[in-house]
Amino acid sequence: MMLDRVDDARKRIQDAVAALARPVNIMEVCGTHTVAIFRSGIRSALPSSVKLLSGPGCPVCVTDPGYIDRVMDLAARDDCLVATYGDMIRVPGKNGSLETMNRSNVHVVLSSDDAVHLAREHPKKTVVFVAVGFETTTPATAVAVMTAEKMNLNNFCILSAHKLVVPAMQALLSDPNNKIDAFLCPGHVSVIIGSEAYRPVVEQFRRPCVVAGFEPIQVLEGIAEICRQLADELPQVTSLYNAVVTPRGNTRAWKLIETYFEPYDGPWRGLGCIPRGSLRLKPCYERFDALVRFGIEEIPGQEPEGCLCGRVLCGLIDPPQCGFFGSVCTPDTPVGPCMVSSEGACSAWYKYGRRGTIHGK
Amino acid sequence: MCLAVPARIIELTEDRGVADAMGNRWPVRTTLLPDVRIGDIVLIHAGFAIATVDEEEARKTWDLFAEIADFQERQIPLAKEEESA
Numbered sequence: 427m428m429l430d431r432v433d434d435a436r437k438r439i440q441d442a443v444a445a446l447a448r449p450v451n452i453m454e455v456c457g458t459h460t461v462a463i464f465r466s467g468i469r470s471a472l473p474s475s476v477k478l479l480s481g482p483g484c485p486v487c488v489t490d491p492g493y494i495d496r497v498m499d500l501a502a503r504d505d506c507l508v509a510t511y512g513d514m515i516r517v518p519g520k521n522g523s524l525e526t527m528n529r530s531n532v533h534v535v536l537s538s539d540d541a542v543h544l545a546r547e548h549p550k551k552t553v554v555f556v557a558v559g560f561e562t563t564t565p566a567t568a569v570a571v572m573t574a575e576k577m578n579l580n581n582f583c584i585l586s587a588h589k590l591v592v593p594a595m596q597a598l599l600s601d602p603n604n605k606i607d608a609f610l611c612p613g614h615v616s617v618i619i620g621s622e623a624y625r626p627v628v629e630q631f632r633r634p635c636v637v638a639g640f641e642p643i644q645v646l647e648g649i650a651e652i653c654r655q656l657a658d659e660l661p662q663v664t665s666l667y668n669a670v671v672t673p674r675g676n677t678r679a680w681k682l683i684e685t686y687f688e689p690y691d692g693p694w695r696g697l698g699c700i701p702r703g704s705l706r707l708k709p710c711y712e713r714f715d716a717l718v719r720f721g722i723e724e725i726p727g728q729e730p731e732g733c734l735c736g737r738v739l740c741g742l743i744d745p746p747q748c749g750f751f752g753s754v755c756t757p758d759t760p761v762g763p764c765m766v767s768s769e770g771a772c773s774a775w776y777k778y779g780r781r782g783t784i785h786g787k
Numbered sequence: 788m789c790l791a792v793p794a795r796i797i798e799l800t801e802d803r804g805v806a807d808a809m810g811n812r813w814p815v816r817t818t819l820l821p822d823v824r825i826g827d828i829v830l831i832h833a834g835f836a837i838a839t840v841d842e843e844e845a846r847k848t849w850d851l852f853a854e855i856a857d858f859q860e861r862q863i864p865l866a867k868e869e870e871s872a
């Protein structure tokens with residue numbers, strides 16, 4: 427039954443590709459898809475004219491280098507405790523990473539709730555929550571701020587690097603040099619924002635937006651659906667992940683985001699400042715904003731010298747085209763975040779690339 | 788990082804509870820899904836339930852995770868050997 431589905435999807439891809447008679451570039455905007463695609467060897471099951479690009483789908487990878495430096499500066503202060511998801515501690519800034527800093531005031535948390543608890547347990551310190559992530563993660567930060575507000579905690583704040591997926595997709599397509607024909611849309615971000623959130627991308631840029639889950643067969647079927655839409659010249663919003671994705675998403679979660687945050691033109695690694703692509707706390711919650719509290723300016727940082735993560739994230743190059751890939755830069759000695767994060771494109775290429783793809787160097 | 792794991796709610800008081808997936812247990816908050824009850828299966832991301840899922844969908848994901856864990860244990864060391872070779 428599963429093999430039938432695989433054969434059927436592959437056949438649909440071949441038929442569409444034959445009708446198209448041109449190369450097709452599909453970008454996935456989800457780090458978990460990147461890993462699923464490599465691990466399952468989907469790339470090698472595709473015709474050579476269908477190319478998959480790993481886009482800005484890993485929140486760790488798209489975080490501006492200046493943000494890491496600001497977190498490190500805060501971690502160096504004796505009056506602060508820094509609470510961060512584990513993904514962030516190995517990302518290098520200009521003076522090493524939180525891990526190499528080896529400070530006892532850096533705490534790895536599994537949930538924003540843990541950061542609030544930390545603040546309650548340490549009333550003499552200010553807890554700074556390293557608030558990174560897309561729409562899947564932002565509601566958790568909103569609840570943390572809400573909880574701190576209810577508890578009247580005045581020693582809890584967040585340093586927001588929260589980002590919105592749809593503005594990034596629009597920014598990529600607005601670049602006249604982009605090679606993107608369609609998007610494979612992220613499963614769990616879509617749980618929150620709903621599949622209808624991609625409608626502006628389809629209407630404005632006429633690119634198919636297909637939401638898929640993480641089972642390899644569903645990813646393959648997503649690619650088949652995209653190829654069919656391209657061949658028919660009928661771009662649409664389609665969700666194959668109906669087990670958890672609804673057209674309007676989790677409206678309560680989205681409402682919480684809107685209550686506490688507002689969009690602004692914040693910096694992304696490799697993509698610059700994207701119009702309304704980042705989220706910051708609204709002015710009425712500025713007492714929870716680490717930037718305001720510590721009088722910090724949000725200055726975009728420099729990528730590590732020689733690291734091409736920015737170009738990887740835009741789908742302009744594949745990781746092996748970076749001179750550091752696999753030599754200077756490996757998962758044990760990462761130079762850029764795309765090699766640090768297990769969902770980063772460089773890390774996925776390093777672990778699975780040779781086996782999982784025919785689009786090698 | 789945006790990965791969410793399905794797990795069954797086994798304890799719940801207001802919006803705080805405990806969820807179980809394949810024998811692993813985590814604290815969970817259900818603030819984003821106010822109608823959730825004990826026994827429901829939810830997708831959990833960074834300690835928060837973000838959507839309910841049915842048993843069949845959850846089972847598929849649990850099977851996939853078991854496979855990935857197994858695959859990673861076997862494949863990552865292999866990739867490294869290849870690199871140093």
Ligand code: SF4
Pocket residue numbers: 732733734735736738745748749750751752755756760761762763764765766772
């Ligand atoms: S291989 Fe390393 S240095 Fe090159 S782009 Fe990737 S993370 Fe950056």
